[in-house]
Amino acid sequence: MPSEVTGGIDVERADGTRTRREEYAEATHDALLDSASDCFMEKGFASTSLDEVARGARVTKGAIYHHFSSKKELFHALLDRQEEVSVATVLAAADEVDDAWDAIVHAFDSFLELVSEPHYQRLCWVEGPSALGFEEWWDCGERYQIGVIRTLLERAAAAGLLAVSDVDMLARVLFGAVVAGVLAMARSEQPRVERGRFRSVMLDVMAGLVRSAPE
Numbered sequence: 001m002p003s004e005v006t007g008g009i010d011v012e013r014a015d016g017t018r019t020r021r022e023e024y025a026e027a028t029h030d031a032l033l034d035s036a037s038d039c040f041m042e043k044g045f046a047s048t049s050l051d052e053v054a055r056g057a058r059v060t061k062g063a064i065y066h067h068f069s070s071k072k073e074l075f076h077a078l079l080d081r082q083e084e085v086s087v088a089t090v091l092a093a094a095d096e097v098d099d100a101w102d103a104i105v106h107a108f109d110s111f112l113e114l115v116s117e118p119h120y121q122r123l124c125w126v127e128g129p130s131a132l133g134f135e136e137w138w139d140c141g142e143r144y145q146i147g148v149i150r151t152l153l154e155r156a157a158a159a160g161l162l163a164v165s166d167v168d169m170l171a172r173v174l175f176g177a178v179v180a181g182v183l184a185m186a187r188s189e190q191p192r193v194e195r196g197r198f199r200s201v202m203l204d205v206m207a208g209l210v211r212s213a214p215e
Helices: 020-043 050-057 061-067 071-094 100-116 118-132 134-158 167-187 191-207
Strands: none
Touching: 020 050, 020 061, 020 071, 020 118, 050 061, 050 071, 071 100, 071 118, 071 134, 100 118, 100 134, 100 167, 100 191, 118 134, 118 167, 134 167, 167 191
């Protein structure tokens, strides 16, 4: 049975549901991430102050420090949220088809759609290296993106399609190629042209790694 509010403080609920305080904290956390996303998109990480993030979320600056120890930690949480959405979206696209090669194509096209979205491209691929430092930014990308690449490669290997035996190293090599391609898009004055070139080359590379060329 849910407990009552005592003295203005939510008491833990016996049925395990969230208290009002927990719901408020989660809403504040999300509002801070949304505000940070808009601020970093507009002004960049370096030029954005925590005061601006707090104003955008309609909270005090102290509320930021309740959830995050620094602007860098706030950015890291924002990047994690973006990457979690990316992983779920790309894997869902791969699951829409039965053929292992088609899964790679569907997943890659879904990824290209994501990285073409201005917020995701700017935050993850442009601001990320300067906000976190190259090594930490690269580690974050490996933690999310290499897992997706490895999953697709393992599916291709299980189908007898993959001609390379070292799936782990291949996933790391392809991750590096993906980073280079996305950065080329992000830095180009004609990102859609670069996107087309990137797609063509990556699919040609992948086609060269399978035992029989896809149609």
